[in-house]
Amino acid sequence: MERNTLYPIFVKTEQIKILIVGGGYVAAEKLGFLTKSSPNAQIDMVAPFFREETLALVDTFGVHSIRRPFLPIDLDGIQMVIVATDNPELNERIYRLCRIKGILVNVADNPPLCDFYMGGIVTKGNLKVAISTNGKSPTVAKRLRQLFEEILPEELDELLDNLNAYRVTLKGDFEDKVAELNRVTRGLVTEK
Numbered sequence: 001m002e003r004n005t006l007y008p009i010f011v012k013t014e015q016i017k018i019l020i021v022g023g024g025y026v027a028a029e030k031l032g033f034l035t036k037s038s039p040n041a042q043i044d045m046v047a048p049f050f051r052e053e054t055l056a057l058v059d060t061f062g063v064h065s066i067r068r069p070f071l072p073i074d075l076d077g078i079q080m081v082i083v084a085t086d087n088p089e090l091n092e093r094i095y096r097l098c099r100i101k102g103i104l105v106n107v108a109d110n111p112p113l114c115d116f117y118m119g120g121i122v123t124k125g126n127l128k129v130a131i132s133t134n135g136k137s138p139t140v141a142k143r144l145r146q147l148f149e150e151i152l153p154e155e156l157d158e159l160l161d162n163l164n165a166y167r168v169t170l171k172g173d174f175e176d177k178v179a180e181l182n183r184v185t186r187g188l189v190t191e192k
């Protein structure tokens with residue numbers, strides 16, 4: 001069986017700077033998913049033209065938007081880029097520039113030009129689940145996201161809070177704490 005070898009990381013989006021190039025439908029969709037999961041993300045956007053739905057998100061989430069064509073100087077101080085223009089040659093040029101500068105880049109909906117993929121994301125309080133199909137079917141990632149949003153109970157966050165409160169009361173060395181936390185949560189994985 002083929003295996004997904006992508007490594008998911010959970011980025012502190014308020015500590016890095018993200019640039020989205022383009023302001024159209026695809027840009028709005030990616031910005032929408034990004035801000036849904038990370039409303040405090042620090043995001044710049046550059047495009048000569050912004051659609052209504054993009055502008056609404058720009059306003060809501062305090063995105064810094066620049067209304068002109070992309071310039072290489074836009075990459076200064078940026079750690080992550082999402083490219084979503086309607087100009088495939090430009091998209092590829094920006095991809096190469098990012099590679100040279102060591103900036104992580106995703107050309108939306110263009111897997112060969114992605115250092116990372118966006119995923120389906122479920123958030124319940126402190127819990128976050130990210131889903132990837134290795135690019136095989138974004139639609140399945142979306143459907144699974146919807147399924148988990150529905151079936152994961154809101155109380156899961158309470159469980160995390162309770163276990164965190166218990167965790168800080170535990171004395172003993174690291175191994176003792178691991179053993180105790182495993183003991184109290186064993187019921188979650190053993191059949192009744």
Ligand SMILES: C[C@@]1(CC(=O)O)c2cc3[nH]c(cc4nc(cc5[nH]c(cc(n2)[C@H]1CCC(=O)O)[C@@](C)(CC(=O)O)[C@@H]5CCC(=O)O)C(CC(=O)O)=C4CCC(=O)O)c(CCC(=O)O)c3CC(=O)O
Binds near residue numbers: 108
């Ligand atoms: C590889 C990847 C790269 C990337 O963009 O990061 C990629 C690639 C492509 N997407 C395409 C299309 C669609 N994408 C979606 C939806 C999502 N796409 C997302 C991620 C990814 N999309 C990455 C892989 C993720 C993984 O590993 O599974 C999600 C999860 C997250 C996000 O977008 O932030 C978000 C759902 C979020 C949610 O709902 O929770 C829908 C469904 C819909 O909109 O209803 C469609 C239309 C139906 C269809 O085509 O399947 C096309 C064809 C374009 C064309 O026709 O030319 C390509 C190119 C190709 O596959 O070759």
Ligand SMILES: NC(=O)C1=CN([C@@H]2O[C@H](COP(=O)(O)OP(=O)(O)OC[C@H]3O[C@@H](n4cnc5c(N)ncnc54)[C@H](O)[C@@H]3O)[C@@H](O)[C@H]2O)C=CC1
Binds near residue numbers: 049050
């Ligand atoms: N809309 C969709 O569902 C899909 C679109 N695509 C492709 O993705 C691309 C983008 O699509 P949309 O977002 O729908 O197009 P769009 O027309 O809504 O947006 C294109 C954006 O690119 C910007 N742009 C153009 N030149 C630029 C430059 N030099 N610098 C910065 N920004 C620039 C425009 O100002 C505009 O904001 C298209 O090539 C389309 O074929 C692919 C799959 C699905």
